[in-house]
Amino acid sequence: MRELRIHGRGGQGSVTAAELIACAAFEGGVFSQAFPAFGVERRGAPVQAFVRFSDRKIRLRSQVYEPDYIIVQDSTLIRDVDVFNGIKPGGIAIINTEKTVRDFHVPEDVTVYTIDATTIALEELGLPITNTTLMGAFAAATGEIKLESLENALRNRFSGSMAEKNARAAERAYKQVGGAA
Amino acid sequence: MALRVGCAAPPGKALENKTGTWRVFKPVFDPETCNRCGICAQFCPEGCIRETDEGIFEPDLDYCKGCGICEEVCPKESIRMEKEEK
Numbered sequence: 004m005r006e007l008r009i010h011g012r013g014g015q016g017s018v019t020a021a022e023l024i025a026c027a028a029f030e031g032g033v034f035s036q037a038f039p040a041f042g043v044e045r046r047g048a049p050v051q052a053f054v055r056f057s058d059r060k061i062r063l064r065s066q067v068y069e070p071d072y073i074i075v076q077d078s079t080l081i082r083d084v085d086v087f088n089g090i091k092p093g094g095i096a097i098i099n100t101e102k103t104v105r106d107f108h109v110p111e112d113v114t115v116y117t118i119d120a121t122t123i124a125l126e127e128l129g130l131p132i133t134n135t136t137l138m139g140a141f142a143a144a145t146g147e148i149k150l151e152s153l154e155n156a157l158r159n160r161f162s163g164s165m166a167e168k169n170a171r172a173a174e175r176a177y178k179q180v181g182g183a184a
Numbered sequence: 185m186a187l188r189v190g191c192a193a194p195p196g197k198a199l200e201n202k203t204g205t206w207r208v209f210k211p212v213f214d215p216e217t218c219n220r221c222g223i224c225a226q227f228c229p230e231g232c233i234r235e236t237d238e239g240i241f242e243p244d245l246d247y248c249k250g251c252g253i254c255e256e257v258c259p260k261e262s263i264r265m266e267k268e269e270k
Binding site: 047078082083121122125 | 205
């Protein structure tokens with residue numbers, strides 16, 4: 004079983020991202036589970052969302068304390084929240100930032116991919132909502148979900164031009180991270 | 185800011201909760217074209233725009249969430265929202 008923890012702020016779509024990643028993984032033929040945990044339910048407040056992937060049925064219902072993967076939607080959260088808490092050795096972290104890996108205090112044996120998802124989201128969607136962009140980065144960095152499944156999940160969730168814009172944002176991130184990997 | 189269940193918050197506690205990191209865009213004020221009307225300060229939902237001793241208006245970026253209302257209401261269009269590096 005592999006586990007993902009998404010750190011974001013209320014309004015950035017962490018919960019939606021978790022659901023869509025779980026849908027895309029399920030389409031890829033594994034069992035999956037997604038759910039969020041809030042502190043204060045308020046725009047801008049730190050939010051966590053969790054996803055589990057497994058080849059067998061998932062009985063576990065607890066929050067994710069030792070993730071294999073983490074996604075950080077907003078690098079300023081790193082100051083307030085211990086985003087790397089419990090990450091497994093060999094884990095993968097995806098951070099939305101314009102900075103480089105060296106600017107963050109990363110535990111040993113964790114691979115970090117940085118991507119400027121805010122700029123991609125602004126260009127593709129016109130909004131600084133980075134969830135779908137980071138899903139593309141996640142797909143490329145971990146290979147846990149296919150880009151095609153991701154785009155199907157997006158088209159099931161959104162309609163018309165919104166689905167296409169989000170799919171484009173995800174694809175751009177996928178290529179950018181895939182090229183760097 | 186972390187409060188335990190059943191704990192009362194003393195006055196001024198919200199000041200500890202700096203909300204400036206929520207921002208994607210920050211307001212940039214142009215004192216050249218500003219006519220000191222103060223409408224931005226009245227509309228700011230965070231109440232973080234202050235008049236300085238020199239009579240110009242400035243946002244407190246420790247608390248500004250970058251909502252952009254000040255840019256919207258400014259009659260002189262002297263406030264611009266700029267993307268901030270994160």
